[in-house]
Amino acid sequence: MRFTLRQRQIIWAYIFMSVALVFFVIIRWYPTILAFNVSFRDWNVFEGSGPWVGLENYQEIWKDAGKPRSSVTAAFSNTVRYVLFGVPSQLVLALAIALLLAQIRRLSAVFRVAYFAPYVTSAVAVAFVWNWLYQPETGLINQGLDLLGLPQQPFTKSPAQALPSITAVAVWQNLGFAVIIFLAGIQQIPGHYYEAARIDGANAWQLFWRITLPLLNPIIVYLTVLGTISYLRLFALVQNMSPQGTGGPLKSTTTVVLEVYREGFSSYKMGYAGALTVLLFFLILLITIIQLRFFSRRVEY
Amino acid sequence: MKRSKLFVLIGALLVTAMLLAACPAAVPAESPAADSAAEEPAMADEVVEIEYWQYNFAARVDAMNQLIAQFEEANPNIKVVHNADIPYAEFRDKIAASVPAGVGPDVATLFYGWQSVWIDSGYLVPLPEDAFPPAMVGEKFSPMVQASFVEGTLYTLPTAVRALALFYNKDLMADAGLDPESPPSTLDELADQAAACTQRDDDGALVVQGFVADPAAQDHHWFREVLVRQFGGVPYTDDYTEVLYNDEAGMQAWNYLIAFHTDLATGDRDLFDGSTNAFVGGHVCFHVDGSFRLGTIAKNNPDMNYGVAELPSHNGIKSTFGSYWTHGLTKKAAADQARFDAAVKFLQFITSADAGALWVDIVGELPAQLEAGSNPELLADEKLGAFAAGLEYSHATFFADESQQRQAIIDSFDMVVLTDEDPATALQIAADTDQEVLDDFWSSR
Numbered sequence: 106m107r108f109t110l111r112q113r114q115i116i117w118a119y120i121f122m123s124v125a126l127v128f129f130v131i132i133r134w135y136p137t138i139l140a141f142n143v144s145f146r147d148w149n150v151f152e153g154s155g156p157w158v159g160l161e162n163y164q165e166i167w168k169d170a171g172k173p174r175s176s177v178t179a180a181f182s183n184t185v186r187y188v189l190f191g192v193p194s195q196l197v198l199a200l201a202i203a204l205l206l207a208q209i210r211r212l213s214a215v216f217r218v219a220y221f222a223p224y225v226t227s228a229v230a231v232a233f234v235w236n237w238l239y240q241p242e243t244g245l246i247n248q249g250l251d252l253l254g255l256p257q258q259p260f261t262k263s264p265a266q267a268l269p270s271i272t273a274v275a276v277w278q279n280l281g282f283a284v285i286i287f288l289a290g291i292q293q294i295p296g297h298y299y300e301a302a303r304i305d306g307a308n309a310w311q312l313f314w315r316i317t318l319p320l321l322n323p324i325i326v327y328l329t330v331l332g333t334i335s336y337l338r339l340f341a342l343v344q345n346m347s348p349q350g351t352g353g354p355l356k357s358t359t360t361v362v363l364e365v366y367r368e369g370f371s372s373y374k375m376g377y378a379g380a381l382t383v384l385l386f387f388l389i390l391l392i393t394i395i396q397l398r399f400f401s402r403r404v405e406y
Numbered sequence: 407m408k409r410s411k412l413f414v415l416i417g418a419l420l421v422t423a424m425l426l427a428a429c430p431a432a433v434p435a436e437s438p439a440a441d442s443a444a445e446e447p448a449m450a451d452e453v454v455e456i457e458y459w460q461y462n463f464a465a466r467v468d469a470m471n472q473l474i475a476q477f478e479e480a481n482p483n484i485k486v487v488h489n490a491d492i493p494y495a496e497f498r499d500k501i502a503a504s505v506p507a508g509v510g511p512d513v514a515t516l517f518y519g520w521q522s523v524w525i526d527s528g529y530l531v532p533l534p535e536d537a538f539p540p541a542m543v544g545e546k547f548s549p550m551v552q553a554s555f556v557e558g559t560l561y562t563l564p565t566a567v568r569a570l571a572l573f574y575n576k577d578l579m580a581d582a583g584l585d586p587e588s589p590p591s592t593l594d595e596l597a598d599q600a601a602a603c604t605q606r607d608d609d610g611a612l613v614v615q616g617f618v619a620d621p622a623a624q625d626h627h628w629f630r631e632v633l634v635r636q637f638g639g640v641p642y643t644d645d646y647t648e649v650l651y652n653d654e655a656g657m658q659a660w661n662y663l664i665a666f667h668t669d670l671a672t673g674d675r676d677l678f679d680g681s682t683n684a685f686v687g688g689h690v691c692f693h694v695d696g697s698f699r700l701g702t703i704a705k706n707n708p709d710m711n712y713g714v715a716e717l718p719s720h721n722g723i724k725s726t727f728g729s730y731w732t733h734g735l736t737k738k739a740a741a742d743q744a745r746f747d748a749a750v751k752f753l754q755f756i757t758s759a760d761a762g763a764l765w766v767d768i769v770g771e772l773p774a775q776l777e778a779g780s781n782p783e784l785l786a787d788e789k790l791g792a793f794a795a796g797l798e799y800s801h802a803t804f805f806a807d808e809s810q811q812r813q814a815i816i817d818s819f820d821m822v823v824l825t826d827e828d829p830a831t832a833l834q835i836a837a838d839t840d841q842e843v844l845d846d847f848w849s850s851r
Contacts, residue, residue: 174817174835241676242611262676264824349622351813354820370499371809373527 137386143379155376162380177381179356180364181388183268187360188336188392190272191279195332196325198276199283204317206284207291217288221281228278232345235274236261239346261346264357271346271358275339283328290324291317326400330393337389338362361385454748456739457487459511460731461497465701466490469768470756473565477755484748505529505738512739512749518553518562518732519808522847525556530734532559537750546759546775550728550802562732563757566771567779569726569796570624570632572596572718573685573693576711578603578614582691589692589713593636593662593720596692600672603691617692618673619666619819620681626815627727628694628717631801633659636720646804647848652837660833667823686710696729697793700770714792728800730774733757766790772797806847814839 108116144162148155170177202220206213223231238245239260247257260270298316307315340362344350351367352359361381369378458474460466467490474486489511492500498520504510516524524530540560543551547563554562576586582603590596600616607613619625630641630651639655642648651659666672678684685693686703688710694717703710717726733756739749755761762773766784772794773779784794805811818836821827 174839236679240679241674243677259676262824264820349816351816353817354824355817367809370502372807373502373523 140379140382140386143375144383146376146379148375148379158376162376163384165377166380166384174356176352176356176359176364176367180352180359180361180381183352183356183358184337184339184360184385186268187272187275187339188333190269191275191336192329192332194272195276195279195283196328199280199328200287200321202280203284203287203291204313206288217281217285220284223278224281226278228341229345231274231278232342236346239270261358262348262354264353264355267347267354267358271342274346275336275342278342279332279335283332286324286328287321290321294320323401326396329400330396333392333396334389337385337392340366361388453483453485454744455485455487456512456745456748456752457489457510458513458515458752459489459492459501460515461492461494462490463494465769466731469765472764472768473756473761477752480755481748481751484751486752501529505736508738510736510738512736512745513733513752514736515731515733516562517808518564518730518802519805521554521556521561521732521734522804522806524734525561526847526850529737530561531737531740532561533563533735533753534750535560537754538563546777548728548772548774548776548779548797548800550730550797550800551774553802553804554732562734563753564730564732564774565756565761566765566769567728567730567774567797567800568696568698568771569728569793569800570628570694570696570717571726571792571796572715573695573699574713574715575685575688575691576713578688578691581605581614586711586713589715590718591715593633593718596718597662597665597670600666600692601670604670604672612674612677615674615677615684615690616670616672617666618675618677618681618684618690619663620675621663621816621819622675622812623681624694624696624727625663625681626812627729627803629659629663629815631727631803632717632725633662633720635725635801636723637662638721641803646806647844649837649841649844652834656837657830657833660829664819664822664829697770697772697790700789714789716792716795724796724799726796726800728797728802730771730802807843810843811840814843 143155145157145159146155147158147161166177169175170181206216206220209216239247241247241257241259241262244260246260250257259266261267294317298320299312302312302316339360343352343358343360343363344366347353347358352363362385365378365381365385368374368381458470460470467488470488470490474488478484478486501510501514521530538560540555543554543560543563548567550567551564554560554564572589574586574589579586579589579599582605584599584602590599596617602616603614604612604616605614621629634641634651634656637655637658639651639653639659641651641656643650650656667674673681673684673690675681675684678687678689681690681693682695682699682702684690685695686699686706688707700714703712716724733753735746735749735753739746757774759773759775759778762775762778763781765771766773766778770790772784772790773781776797778784779794779797781794785791787794803811814836817839818827818832821832821835822829
């Protein structure tokens with residue numbers, strides 16, 4: 106069997122790419138499929154196996170969710186709240202900043218770096234810095250409030266403020282990525298659309314509503330889907346910003362992933378943790394499908 | 407057509423590669439047993455290598471290295487591999503990930519409160535009775551070590567144990583006009599002196615905290631095993647199947663603890679991230695903590711002028727909470743007779759009275775064997791003496807799931823101080839949550 110030069114190039118391309126695929130299959134897919142398997146078993150972490158118990162883990166989650174002050178219920182409702190608070194604020198802020206950045210020439214690279222830097226910083230480092238900023242009495246934010254004559258706030262120490270405080274940090278951390286993507290999108294919009302509109306007498310508000318925003322729709326969808334998934338999987342910030350990393354105070358900041366971690370690695374209930382993972386997987390899948398179906402629409406001029 | 411052949415070829419390559427890569431992952435679960443059966447006779451005269459794991463804590467690593475050197479000298483045919491590279495926060499995760507893969511320790515050090523979970527997970531094996539007779543343990547070891555018997559079977563033994571005592575900052579006491587040489591000896595004195603020692607600035611912000619109630623530190627232990635008993639109750643039934651601290655005595659103990667935050671307002675655990683940091687930083691007058699904190703202070707604030715006294719008594723009752731890091735033999739060790747024998751020898755060595763005596767000098771934890779713990783020199787020690795004195799009246803809680811049972815107390819405390827829940831209701835919720843964890847554990851036995 107002889108291959109042409111072109112075919113040989115293709116073969117080599119696939120061989121090189123397959124390395125990544127093999128990695129992906131072993132590191133990503135195999136554990137994912139295993140998690141489904143684990144969720145149907147009374148999995149013993151030390152033996153690496155366990156008897157098949159069918160839906161028992163799921164029934165237990167259902168039973169736990171019905172109890173007062175349930176961690177599971179708190180985890181799911183908090184996770185949804187992180188998404189509802191985080192994603193819209195992230196999109197609106199990022200778009201506003203991107204629009205401003207698109208206006209300026211001088212120092213624009215400096216601003217981009219400043220906005221993007223938190224995104225590439227480790228979440229644990231970010232959490233520590235913000236823990237200091239949020240400190241009562243000695244924290245920078247509370248000292249600032251003091252100077253302004255405003256009352257000090259407990260932030261992550263209070264069940265009411267903890268979740269919004271952590272969400273704010275997550276927004277701050279993810280903002281840079283959304284800004285850069287928006288900026289790329291804004292620069293893709295042909296300038297003559299705006300020229301034509303101005304000649305027709307459109308004002309700045311109309312330019313934004315009728316041209317910029319509709320043409321950015323694919324980007325908005327993309328960022329919404331990615332942002333939603335990242336908030337649904339929130340873990341590192343919560344683990345490092347809540348007291349003792351337990352999703353407190355009083356379960357007010359716990360997330361599904363944090364509960365998975367606690368059940369799996371602190372109580373060693375791997376089957377239960379696996380079942381929670383599977384539920385989260387379906388939640389993410391469902392939300393993503395809905396978003397893609399309802400928000401995607403092609404805009405052409 | 408040619409194109410499709412190409413895809414088949416590449417597809418086949420990929421599948422083969424994946425199978426090759428996936429295979430080793432599936433095998434180790436069964437291999438150790440098979441290997442050992444085949445190699446056992448040949449191994450008899452060779453050097454047996456066993457692995458020992460603990461979490462990374464400089465003084466413990468140093469002490470264990472010295473013990474291992476002594477042990478290897480006495481037993482030239484046993485080699486002990488010491489793995490102490492794992493940070494505390496990841497220790498349990500690492501064990502959970504390593505053992506199923508067949509690469510974990512033969513002898514592992516764990517917090518005694520984790521025993522039930524580890525035993526339930528099938529990780530620890532019982533200690534052989536001929537090498538560790540239960541009667542010997544009852545006679546020679548501190549009474550708190552009874553917590554190593556799970557349903558009558560001995561699973562682990564410690565080198566050293568710890569107890570709680572009262573730390574006091576002499577300089578802050580002197581500043582407040584208190585006598586730094588007579589720290590509180592009763593609960594009432596503690597409440598009075600803590601209130602006297604507390605100082606606020608003109609805006610009412612705390613400058614010096616008298617006492618910080620912080621159940622996330624050691625105060626959940628102090629509540630269960632000390633305060634409840636001192637107010638005339640018992641925290642659990644003797645077999646630790648039932649929660650009893652939700653009674654009248656428990657309620658008094660609970661109110662006593664909470665008052666430091668509410669009525670007396672002698673401290674706020676949110677300042678300096680918890681009572682421990684605040685005390686080590688020199689901002690707190692009185693603090694309940696374990697002997698392991700002596701090392702933290704020596705390292706982080708060596709110039710602090712402080713003392714350690716026995717925990718304050720109440721109604722004439724003395725009590726303290728004892729706890730310990732303990733060593734167990736793993737399923738991996740039990741899979742191979744030669745390794746198991748070596749591991750037993752090693753465990754006997756590191757739990758001896760001599761090992762405990764070496765340990766106290768380096769780590770500052772008290773010897774688990776009474777013979778070494780009641781050493782007059784130790785009892786007279788300015789800092790360690792208070793802990794050593796507590797050993798004879800110490801209680802170690804049997805935990806079904808330490809982190810959950812601790813969280814129950816923390817959450818109820820939070821309910822009172824953060825959401826104005828009625829203290830009695832909050833205590834009942836803690837008891838119910840705790841009871842549920844216990845029921846869960848005992849029903850699966």
